[in-house]
Amino acid sequence: MAEKQQQGSNVEEGSSTAAGKVVCVTGASGYIASWIVKLLLDRGYTVHGTVRDTAVSGTLNVLRSCKKASVKRVVITSSMAAVTFNGRPRTPDVIVDETWFSVPELCEKHQQWYVLSKTLAEEAAWKFSKDNELEIVVMHPTMVIGPLLQPTLNASVEVILNLINGSSSTYPNFAHGWVNVKDVALAHILAYEVPSADGRYCIVERVVHYLELVKIISKMYPNISLPYKCGDGEPLFPTYQVSTDKIRSLGAELIPLEKTIKETIESLKEKGFFAL
Template sequence: MSEAEKVVCVTGASGFIGSWLVNFLLQRGYTVNATVRDPNDPKKVEHLVELDGANERLRLFKAELMDEGSFDSAVEGCIGVFHAASPCFYSSAVKDQQAEMVEAAVKGTLNVLRACAKVASIKRVIITSSLAAVMSTGEPLADNVVVDETWFSDPGFCQELKHWYSLSKTLAEKVAWEFSEENGIDMVSINPGMVSGPPLQPTVGISLEPIVKLIGAETFTDATFRWVDVRDVAIAHILAFESPSAHGRYCLDGKPMKSSQVLKILRELYPDLNFPERCSVKTRLLSVYTEYELSEEKVKSLGIIFTPLEVSLKDTIDGLREKNLLSV
């Protein structure tokens, strides 16, 4: 494949996962059409234009999830599209999280796929979904149950609990599969768990907030998360695009780790930082949907070698410090 033919699009390019996708794609010799909401905002694009290869092979495009047709120019002439853009926020300032998160995720996904359906050169579309679209079934998990890519979250259960992020990811992925099948689009979804690792962007996203909030806190909530490194997530996207045999969904996740276990690792790595010693709440609800066995058979077929959590946590804190994103 010639350099001129290696053109791909990344939506949500300024985000945590999107930024690493752009970085690795540039390293692999691709020309990247990167969509952001505001190409003139330094916080959104400065870290992208400074990446190796960006001067020669990075093109910035303005696109909004809710604006039909806004992705058309970005996907034109591409051989692959990585749809990483999706709203994710937990803010009391947002009055209607259901409408703003769910509607934007579903409509945005359809807008991107409608643009892709017009371009004959596109060989495959990779969408960034989540384990939130896998695990929220409402069904109790028996000890011998192994979760795999056939599982889908129940939209009714997500809505009942007002888990709007889970609902947004579930509905967006469902409409993506339906649209792709109806329009002959070769689509693959990547479904990561909680994402850790060093940020390239100059902001703290939702994924890293649980780690950042531990520093300097008086108490902690002993919730259970399943961490996966952002670099592994980005590479999984690219391998799923490049591998002819890749198909369907790929779940990426680590073993369940309580906040108390994560804190033990962080205290050993950073004795100079102030981490809480006292647990205030143990969240059983989260644990029900995190303490399970996840099949790694399919994702390992891509050739992924997962980053150990200790390495990921160290790189996370070091990366946050480098970006001056820690208050200490």
């Protein structure tokens, strides 16, 4: 599967071998998937990787292959985009959870094509799962940042780079959920390993406005030149909450945003994308 904000993956159960269980990770060179592969190898799995395919058809192609191979469980990377775009208010007292679904008609009306693609892909996956008695678990990470394993820059980490490289004097008037890539990778593996895992899982450590993000970075790195005003001059877009109850039920403990930001910036320095 392909993602715009972060590259996606599927984790599928294979057969047992003398070396341990075999797992296939699609899109294995992507940002999230490369961490999934690393953690699987660290746990002793044999990992097969495949290249990515886009959109709805890519998801269904993977599921059809899994059905033919008698795979028991598939963990699918979706996005919070398939959760939150439904017209419901998102204010500080609102808690988004796994019962929220984005509405395709609303996505079309507002020409949110990425959101629409993630929403339709998930709908298609659940329908295929029901029609073919294939067990799936769907993971919904938000903006994924943290250390880079690959030498290339992905879109979600680039958001942080654009805040710290002096390219703009303004920051976006928006609130995002944020999460560490290592937590997202581990959550996929737990969803595969824990027998009781089922349904959908939101993976969000915290929702903060870009203003708060700038404040956190400024406190850690006072010598970095950061944007000093909001881009459009309108009142600040409100933050909201995302429930972590279900993802924690798998045994996942999410890394605090402050540590994730520091890991992201240090990784950008290490990979040569940024220098103080």
